[in-house]
Amino acid sequence: MARSKEQNERMRESRKEKIRNAALQQFVKQGLFATRIQDIAAEAGIAQGLLYHYYSSKDEIFVDLINDALDKTIAASYSVRDMATSPGEKIRYALEKLIETIEHSQTFLDTCRLITQATNSTAIPVEAQDLIREKRSTPYQVIEQIMAAGQKEGTIVAGDPKMLSVLFWTSINGLAIYFSTNNNQDVKLDYRVIASMFLIEREKEK
Amino acid sequence: MARSKEQNERMRESRKEKIRNAALQQFVKQGLFATRIQDIAAEAGIAQGLLYHYYSSKDEIFVDLINDALDKTIAASYSVRDMATSPGEKIRYALEKLIETIEHSQTFLDTCRLITQATNSTAIPVEAQDLIREKRSTPYQVIEQIMAAGQKEGTIVAGDPKMLSVLFWTSINGLAIYFSTNNNQDVKLDYRVIASMFLIEREKEK
C-alpha cells in the first residue's frame, strides 16, 4: 500500500511537471493574461477540467513557475560566487557560459522572459510580486561583490560596483530577450566583447 | 463654418492624444490584455462608453501606440546616422545621449517597454505584428553600418558588425527595462563603460 501511494505521488508530480511545462510555453508566448486555461490544458494534452485536479488556478501555476525561475537564477549566481578562481576569471567565465546558454538553451531564454514579464507587470498575483521582491536582488548582489573584489585585485575596471553589476545583468537579459524571438543563426555572439566592458586590458588577453 | 470644423478636428485629435497617453500608462504597467477599456477611460478621465467615440477597440489604440513608438525609434537612429561626425564619435555620442535619456525620460522607458512587450508576445493584433516586422530592423541596420564604417576607420573594435549592433541595442534595451521598474537614484550610469565595448583604446580617452 505504501508503495502504491508513493507511486501515485510520483505520477501526480510528473503530471504537474507536464502542466508546468505547457504553461511556461504559453506564458512566454502570450503572457499570463492572454493565456487561457484551455491553452495550457491543450498544450499538456488534457481536458480543461482535469487541470483543476492539479492546480486550483492559473495564478497558482504562474507563481510556481516564477518561484522555480528565481531559484534557478539564484543557484546559478551562487555557483559562480563559489568558484575557486579569481574574481576577474569568475566574470569572464560567467559571461562565456551565459552567452553559450543564450545561444543554445531555449529553457534559459524562457526563464529570462518569464522573469522579465513578471517584473514588468503590476497585473500579476501578489504572491509572485512578493517572491520577486524577496529573491530578485540576490544575483545582482553576488555580481556586485565579485566586481568589487576584482577592483581590489586590479582586474576589473573602475566604477561603482553596483552599476557594473546592473550592466552585467541587463546586458545578459537584453540579449536573452532579443534571442528568444530572433533565434537567427546568422549572428554568432562573442562573449569577449561584453567582457571587455568589465575586464581591464591585461585580463582581456586570456 | 470651415473654422469651426477645423477646431473640432483639433479638439478631437487632442482628445485622442489624451486617450493614447492614458492607454500607454496602463499598457506598460499591466500589459495589453490585463488592461481593461475601463482602466484606460478612468486614466483619461472619461466614461467608458465615450472612449468608443474615438477608438473602436482596445487593439486599435495599441496599434496606434506601437506605430508611434517604432517611428520614434527609427527617427532617433536616423538622427544619429546623419550626424556630421566620425563613426566612432557617433557611437560614443549616441550612447551618451541614450543613457542620459534612460535616466531622465519616463516616456522613453515606456516606449522601450511597449516595443519589448509587443515583440515578445504573439497575442497582439496582427496589424501590430506587421508593423514590427516592417519597421523594427531599421535601427539595427543603421548601427550596423556605423559599426562597419568605424572598423574601416580604425576606431571600432573587430567583430561582426551585425553582432556589435545587436549588443548595442540589447544593452540599451536591457537597461531601459531595468530602469523602468527600478528608478532608483542610487545607481548612476556611466556611458563610457558601455562605450568601451565598441571603441578601441584611442577613442576611449575622449
Add this chain to the structure above:
DNA sequence: GTCTATATCCAGATAGAC
C-alpha cells in the same frame, strides 16, 4: 458629446457522469 444602462460574449471554475 457625454453619460448610464444593458446586451452579448467568453473565460474561469465547478458539478456530475463515466
Add this chain to the structure above:
DNA sequence: GTCTATCTGGATATAGAC
C-alpha cells in the same frame, strides 16, 4: 482519474437618455 456540460462573473461593445 478523466471527461463533458454547466454555472457564474466580468469585460467588451452597444443602445439609449440627456
